[in-house]
Amino acid sequence: MRYSHHGIKPHPFLSKLPTPQQLATLAATLARQGNNNLEQLCSEAMLLWAAAHEHIVLQRKCDEDWKVESARQEANRIEPPEPKMHPVTRDEFCRLVLPKLNGRTGERASIIKMWLNHELAMNRWMKTDQKKSVSEFEPTKAEIDNAFAEMQSKPMDYPTYRFRAYDFLLWYRDWRTTETSRKRAVAAQARHKKVKKSS
DSSP states (O other): OHHHHTTOOOOTTOSOOOOHHHHHHHHHHHHTTTOOOHHHHHHHHHHHHHHHHHHHHHHHHHHHHHHHHHHHHHHTOOOOOOOSSSSBOHHHHHHHHOGGGTTOHHHHHHHHHHHHHHHHHHHHHHTSOSOSOGGGGOOOHHHHHHHHHHHHHSOBOHHHHHHHHHHHHHHHHHHHHHHHHHHHHHHHHHHHHHHHHHO
16 A cells, blocks of 8 residues: 555566666656656656666567567578579579479479469469468469460569569478478388388
8 A cells, every 4th residue: 555655566577776866857857747746756757767667678678589580581581593694494494493403304393383383373362352272272284384384485584583583482492391291201101000010
Protein backbone atom coordinates (compact mmCIF):
# COMPACT_ATOMS: atom_id res chain seq x y z
CA MET A 1 0.00 0.00 0.00
CA ARG A 2 2.85 2.38 0.81
CA TYR A 3 4.34 1.84 -2.69
CA SER A 4 0.96 2.20 -4.37
CA HIS A 5 0.27 5.43 -2.47
CA HIS A 6 3.40 6.99 -3.99
CA GLY A 7 2.72 5.58 -7.46
CA ILE A 8 5.71 3.23 -7.26
CA LYS A 9 5.54 -0.01 -9.27
CA PRO A 10 8.04 -2.87 -9.53
CA HIS A 11 10.45 -2.81 -12.50
CA PRO A 12 12.36 -6.11 -12.11
CA PHE A 13 14.10 -5.76 -15.48
CA LEU A 14 15.85 -2.48 -14.68
CA SER A 15 19.57 -2.92 -14.08
CA LYS A 16 19.92 0.47 -12.35
CA LEU A 17 17.91 3.35 -10.91
CA PRO A 18 18.11 7.08 -11.62
CA THR A 19 20.09 9.34 -9.37
CA PRO A 20 18.14 11.86 -7.25
CA GLN A 21 19.47 14.62 -9.52
CA GLN A 22 18.19 12.87 -12.68
CA LEU A 23 14.80 12.27 -11.10
CA ALA A 24 14.60 15.88 -9.83
CA THR A 25 15.46 17.19 -13.30
CA LEU A 26 12.68 15.12 -14.85
CA ALA A 27 10.24 16.22 -12.14
CA ALA A 28 11.15 19.86 -12.71
CA THR A 29 10.53 19.45 -16.41
CA LEU A 30 7.14 17.93 -15.72
CA ALA A 31 6.32 20.74 -13.25
CA ARG A 32 6.28 23.18 -16.16
CA GLN A 33 2.97 21.64 -17.15
CA GLY A 34 1.39 23.18 -14.06
CA ASN A 35 1.41 20.23 -11.68
CA ASN A 36 2.84 21.19 -8.25
CA ASN A 37 2.13 17.93 -6.40
CA LEU A 38 5.66 16.79 -5.49
CA GLU A 39 4.78 13.14 -4.86
CA GLN A 40 2.91 12.89 -8.15
CA LEU A 41 5.71 14.66 -10.00
CA CYS A 42 8.29 12.21 -8.63
CA SER A 43 6.04 9.28 -9.48
CA GLU A 44 5.58 10.50 -13.05
CA ALA A 45 9.30 11.24 -13.38
CA MET A 46 10.19 7.76 -12.14
CA LEU A 47 7.78 6.12 -14.58
CA LEU A 48 9.18 8.23 -17.41
CA TRP A 49 12.76 7.35 -16.52
CA ALA A 50 11.88 3.65 -16.21
CA ALA A 51 10.10 3.66 -19.57
CA ALA A 52 13.07 5.40 -21.20
CA HIS A 53 15.52 2.96 -19.64
CA GLU A 54 13.48 -0.08 -20.72
CA HIS A 55 13.20 1.39 -24.21
CA ILE A 56 16.98 1.73 -24.43
CA VAL A 57 17.45 -1.85 -23.23
CA LEU A 58 14.94 -3.06 -25.83
CA GLN A 59 16.63 -0.99 -28.53
CA ARG A 60 20.01 -2.53 -27.71
CA LYS A 61 18.49 -6.00 -27.85
CA CYS A 62 16.89 -5.13 -31.20
CA ASP A 63 20.25 -3.95 -32.53
CA GLU A 64 21.91 -7.18 -31.39
CA ASP A 65 19.19 -9.30 -33.02
CA TRP A 66 19.50 -7.27 -36.22
CA LYS A 67 23.26 -7.94 -36.36
CA VAL A 68 22.71 -11.67 -35.85
CA GLU A 69 19.99 -11.79 -38.51
CA SER A 70 22.07 -9.75 -40.95
CA ALA A 71 25.00 -12.12 -40.49
CA ARG A 72 22.70 -15.12 -41.04
CA GLN A 73 21.26 -13.60 -44.22
CA GLU A 74 24.72 -12.75 -45.50
CA ALA A 75 25.91 -16.32 -44.87
CA ASN A 76 22.89 -17.67 -46.77
CA ARG A 77 22.90 -15.03 -49.49
CA ILE A 78 22.51 -16.37 -53.02
CA GLU A 79 24.49 -14.69 -55.77
CA PRO A 80 23.89 -15.98 -59.32
CA PRO A 81 27.09 -16.55 -61.35
CA GLU A 82 27.91 -13.93 -63.95
CA PRO A 83 27.49 -14.96 -67.62
CA LYS A 84 30.32 -14.13 -70.02
CA MET A 85 27.96 -12.75 -72.66
CA HIS A 86 24.34 -11.83 -73.30
CA PRO A 87 21.73 -12.89 -74.11
CA VAL A 88 21.93 -16.13 -72.11
CA THR A 89 20.75 -19.29 -73.83
CA ARG A 90 19.00 -22.11 -72.03
CA ASP A 91 22.07 -24.36 -72.20
CA GLU A 92 24.28 -21.59 -70.81
CA PHE A 93 21.73 -20.95 -68.07
CA CYS A 94 21.84 -24.64 -67.11
CA ARG A 95 25.63 -24.63 -67.10
CA LEU A 96 25.82 -21.52 -64.92
CA VAL A 97 23.29 -22.53 -62.27
CA LEU A 98 24.30 -26.22 -62.13
CA PRO A 99 28.08 -26.15 -62.63
CA LYS A 100 28.66 -29.40 -60.69
CA LEU A 101 26.60 -31.34 -63.24
CA ASN A 102 28.98 -30.61 -66.10
CA GLY A 103 28.48 -33.16 -68.87
CA ARG A 104 25.31 -34.55 -67.30
CA THR A 105 22.88 -32.75 -69.60
CA GLY A 106 20.03 -35.17 -68.96
CA GLU A 107 20.18 -34.67 -65.20
CA ARG A 108 20.44 -30.90 -65.65
CA ALA A 109 17.38 -30.87 -67.90
CA SER A 110 15.43 -32.98 -65.40
CA ILE A 111 16.17 -30.57 -62.54
CA ILE A 112 15.35 -27.51 -64.64
CA LYS A 113 12.02 -29.09 -65.60
CA MET A 114 11.21 -29.74 -61.94
CA TRP A 115 11.88 -26.07 -61.27
CA LEU A 116 9.66 -25.05 -64.20
CA ASN A 117 6.93 -27.27 -62.79
CA HIS A 118 7.22 -25.39 -59.49
CA GLU A 119 7.30 -21.99 -61.22
CA LEU A 120 4.25 -22.62 -63.40
CA ALA A 121 2.26 -23.95 -60.44
CA MET A 122 3.26 -20.99 -58.23
CA ASN A 123 2.36 -18.46 -60.92
CA ARG A 124 -1.08 -19.98 -61.29
CA TRP A 125 -1.58 -20.26 -57.54
CA MET A 126 -0.63 -16.59 -57.01
CA LYS A 127 -3.40 -15.50 -59.38
CA THR A 128 -6.06 -17.20 -57.23
CA ASP A 129 -7.35 -16.50 -53.72
CA GLN A 130 -4.57 -18.87 -52.54
CA LYS A 131 -6.93 -20.95 -50.42
CA LYS A 132 -6.08 -24.13 -52.31
CA SER A 133 -2.82 -26.06 -52.22
CA VAL A 134 -0.13 -25.16 -54.77
CA SER A 135 -0.08 -28.83 -55.82
CA GLU A 136 -3.56 -28.39 -57.31
CA PHE A 137 -2.12 -26.03 -59.92
CA GLU A 138 0.70 -28.24 -61.25
CA PRO A 139 1.07 -28.09 -65.05
CA THR A 140 0.95 -31.04 -67.42
CA LYS A 141 4.09 -32.66 -68.83
CA ALA A 142 3.37 -31.03 -72.19
CA GLU A 143 3.21 -27.59 -70.59
CA ILE A 144 6.52 -28.16 -68.82
CA ASP A 145 8.13 -29.37 -72.06
CA ASN A 146 6.82 -26.26 -73.85
CA ALA A 147 8.26 -23.99 -71.15
CA PHE A 148 11.60 -25.79 -71.40
CA ALA A 149 11.61 -25.40 -75.20
CA GLU A 150 10.71 -21.72 -74.88
CA MET A 151 13.83 -21.16 -72.78
CA GLN A 152 15.82 -22.35 -75.79
CA SER A 153 13.94 -20.30 -78.36
CA LYS A 154 13.99 -17.10 -76.29
CA PRO A 155 17.46 -16.37 -74.87
CA MET A 156 17.40 -14.21 -71.71
CA ASP A 157 18.69 -10.67 -71.46
CA TYR A 158 20.81 -9.85 -68.40
CA PRO A 159 18.00 -8.65 -66.04
CA THR A 160 15.86 -11.65 -66.95
CA TYR A 161 18.77 -14.01 -66.41
CA ARG A 162 19.55 -12.50 -62.98
CA PHE A 163 15.92 -12.79 -61.89
CA ARG A 164 15.45 -16.36 -63.12
CA ALA A 165 18.85 -17.56 -61.90
CA TYR A 166 18.22 -16.20 -58.40
CA ASP A 167 14.75 -17.74 -58.38
CA PHE A 168 16.13 -21.10 -59.51
CA LEU A 169 18.99 -21.14 -56.98
CA LEU A 170 16.60 -20.30 -54.15
CA TRP A 171 14.32 -23.17 -55.19
CA TYR A 172 17.25 -25.51 -55.80
CA ARG A 173 18.69 -24.97 -52.32
CA ASP A 174 15.37 -25.93 -50.70
CA TRP A 175 14.78 -28.80 -53.12
CA ARG A 176 18.25 -30.25 -52.56
CA THR A 177 17.78 -30.13 -48.77
CA THR A 178 14.44 -31.93 -49.08
CA GLU A 179 15.86 -34.44 -51.56
CA THR A 180 18.84 -35.21 -49.31
CA SER A 181 16.49 -35.83 -46.36
CA ARG A 182 14.31 -38.07 -48.52
CA LYS A 183 17.28 -40.17 -49.70
CA ARG A 184 18.52 -40.57 -46.14
CA ALA A 185 15.08 -41.71 -45.01
CA VAL A 186 14.89 -44.25 -47.85
CA ALA A 187 18.38 -45.54 -47.02
CA ALA A 188 17.47 -45.84 -43.33
CA GLN A 189 14.33 -47.83 -44.19
CA ALA A 190 16.37 -50.12 -46.45
CA ARG A 191 18.90 -50.76 -43.68
CA HIS A 192 16.10 -51.43 -41.21
CA LYS A 193 14.48 -53.99 -43.53
CA LYS A 194 17.86 -55.65 -44.12
CA VAL A 195 18.52 -55.98 -40.37
CA LYS A 196 15.00 -57.25 -39.80
CA LYS A 197 15.39 -59.97 -42.45
CA SER A 198 18.79 -61.08 -41.14
CA SER A 199 17.43 -61.41 -37.61
